[in-house]
Amino acid sequence: MTAAVLMLGMAACDNWLDVNYDPRNLTDNSATVEVIMPPLLERCASVGGPWVIHHWMGYWSHWNMTENYGAVNYKDVQATGAFYFNAIPPAEIPYLEKKAKQSDQLFYWGIAKVVKALKWSQAVDLVNNMPYEDAYNIKILQPRYSQGEAIYEDLIRQLDSATILIKTATSLQSADIINTDIMFHGDKVKWAKLINTVKLRLLIHQANRTDRQQYILSEIQKIVSEGSGFLGSGEDASVNPNYSTDRHKVSRYFGSYSSHNFQWGGGFYDAQYQFTSTQVAHANVYALELLKSDNDPRIGLLYSTVDTPFTPGDPEPFTQSAPLEFRGNQFGLYVDALTYPYQDMLHVSAVGGSRNIADVNPSAQGIIKGRNMSDWVLTSVESMFLQAEAVQRSWIAGDAEQAYLDAVNESFRWLNAGGNSSDPSLSDDIFATWYTDQVSSGNEWVSWEAAPDKYKLLMYQKYMALNGIESLETWNDYRRNGRFPDVPLSGASNRVSDEIPFRLLYDQNEYLYNANNVNAQGAIDMFSSKIWWMPD
Numbered sequence: 001m002t003a004a005v006l007m008l009g010m011a012a013c014d015n016w017l018d019v020n021y022d023p024r025n026l027t028d029n030s031a032t033v034e035v036i037m038p039p040l041l042e043r044c045a046s047v048g049g050p051w052v053i054h055h056w057m058g059y060w061s062h063w064n065m066t067e068n069y070g071a072v073n074y075k076d077v078q079a080t081g082a083f084y085f086n087a088i089p090p091a092e093i094p095y096l097e098k099k100a101k102q103s104d105q106l107f108y109w110g111i112a113k114v115v116k117a118l119k120w121s122q123a124v125d126l127v128n129n130m131p132y133e134d135a136y137n138i139k140i141l142q143p144r145y146s147q148g149e150a151i152y153e154d155l156i157r158q159l160d161s162a163t164i165l166i167k168t169a170t171s172l173q174s175a176d177i178i179n180t181d182i183m184f185h186g187d188k189v190k191w192a193k194l195i196n197t198v199k200l201r202l203l204i205h206q207a208n209r210t211d212r213q214q215y216i217l218s219e220i221q222k223i224v225s226e227g228s229g230f231l232g233s234g235e236d237a238s239v240n241p242n243y244s245t246d247r248h249k250v251s252r253y254f255g256s257y258s259s260h261n262f263q264w265g266g267g268f269y270d271a272q273y274q275f276t277s278t279q280v281a282h283a284n285v286y287a288l289e290l291l292k293s294d295n296d297p298r299i300g301l302l303y304s305t306v307d308t309p310f311t312p313g314d315p316e317p318f319t320q321s322a323p324l325e326f327r328g329n330q331f332g333l334y335v336d337a338l339t340y341p342y343q344d345m346l347h348v349s350a351v352g353g354s355r356n357i358a359d360v361n362p363s364a365q366g367i368i369k370g371r372n373m374s375d376w377v378l379t380s381v382e383s384m385f386l387q388a389e390a391v392q393r394s395w396i397a398g399d400a401e402q403a404y405l406d407a408v409n410e411s412f413r414w415l416n417a418g419g420n421s422s423d424p425s426l427s428d429d430i431f432a433t434w435y436t437d438q439v440s441s442g443n444e445w446v447s448w449e450a451a452p453d454k455y456k457l458l459m460y461q462k463y464m465a466l467n468g469i470e471s472l473e474t475w476n477d478y479r480r481n482g483r484f485p486d487v488p489l490s491g492a493s494n495r496v497s498d499e500i501p502f503r504l505l506y507d508q509n510e511y512l513y514n515a516n517n518v519n520a521q522g523a524i525d526m527f528s529s530k531i532w533w534m535p536d
Contacts, residue, residue, distance in 0.1 A: 033100050033108040034180045040092045041111070041182050042239050044118050045375035047252050049471035051280050052077065056500050057474045058286035058487040059467050061329040062279060063345045064337065072332040073495040074526065079127045079504040089119040094136045107174035110165030111181070114191070117155040117162075117198055118377065124148045125205070125476055126504050128531045129521050131514075142514045145521055148532035152202055156219060159195050163226060166191050182241045183377065192228035194237045197383045199223055200230060201473075204386055206533040207393065208480050220395045231383035233410055234424070238374035245359060250371040257281040257351055257468075258368050283328030283349040285320060286488050287467055292321045294446055294464075297434055299326055301366040301415040302467050303349040314342045332490030351468050353415070365416045367468050382470055384410045385462040392458060401448045404458055405435070411465035460485055479534050501526040502534070 052071045054060035062069075070077050093116050100109035123130055132151050134143030166188055177186035184190040203219055206212045231237060243251045283303045291299040305325040310316075312324070317340050320327050326349050329335065335343045353366020360370035388403035390396045409431045412418075418426025438446035444457070451457035459477055463485055466474050478484065479502055489498060503526060510518040522529075 033105045034176050036096045037180050038182050044377045053471035053475045055331050058284050061284040061331040063282045067334050067492040067494050072490050072492040075496045106165045106169035107177050110162040113158040113162035117159050124151050145517050159199050163195050182239045193231045196223045197230045200386050208535040235380050236376050237378040238376040240374040243372040245371050251373045252375045281351040284331050285328035288328040301353040308346040330491045332492035362421045381411050381414045381465050408461050497527045499527045
């Protein structure tokens, strides 16, 4: 992206963390590291990933999307801010680095490098090659493109540097870090674990490229030698700048996808208001049917029950399995409301599971646990699946079966399946009962023993566990693993391909203002142009 486009990140930042923080009025003197970092950390929150990818990956569906919508027919989906969903690396990153270096604030400098790795890797995962070295130089109006592989390798080096900076930072080099670090409140061990987990994520992405194996193993050895390990059970990397019940200060995920949201027109101050306002975040029948076929108790934690019960025999465009209190739509399939009046929002499950519209409490279950819930950057669930894959590949020590079980079990804990987050053993019991039943029935998509392909089992359960939580990582797995799982295509009759896209297109502004450099990347095809880490 051009420098001008990237600088929009600073100008567009709308933050209420500090009443004195107004990015439009900041000067170089007033923008201290303590002011810059909290809103930058908040922007790291994935908010589940791009909602369009949730649709493509079979998790979500618009309750009544028309066939002319680009995401439905896979046509010309650009890498604009809307589809990046805040993945465009914000200009505050180098600014925080510069200010931290100038003021000898090593902890802040290290965190800036972690943010850089998080945001730039996501950008590469969406469009591959990008302006990187020239990106923030306002004197360069036509920045050169860097290869995705080179960006990834530099991000690994940035993470190595971040570990050293954070570990060695003294209290004088960590000004007010307990308050300004809205992720770990200055916990150096957790920052080291996050850094190692992000590194593992980037290495996992390239795991199926045979020419990268030596590089991967050497980087894995560095992680092992560092010694802090990875994010474990209950150790989310998440941010919470004092989210509250104020409708303008709710969690970003709640504000985007809760049926009682403000952003999409929900009126959650109205006690009579039903859960029907979130248009894009409804159940995709594909993932819903998978949960039903496995008798998976997480179904009610990932999706809500319908507002209005469906009566068997009522007209419907396709048949759905019991229990009918959970119903979905087929992504891309336009449904005529006159012919099928029972396929509207009232009769289709919303996402998030929980209907808690108050503050988070120990009994809150599902993805959406309350208005002041934390927004995750990288969950313990994803971390443990990354570790399970690393164990199975013999990158790190451990028992592959146990690592798999621990990862799936963590999904139950994260969703608070037991209904009391203060006692995770209740969630463990629900997982154990379900798993035992599925082993007894020989379900090869749950049981380690019954699965003929252990790797596909691991990837399938990771797909199930990240439903509604991290769509970009699911898409990454799908692309690096040869289009697995077999997610169905859009139901739109005018879709332009019989393949789910491999990447997004560059923003059209690049072709207008940086034509030579973007055209040098070759003819880009959404369905055949690969991200660099995808195997041949």
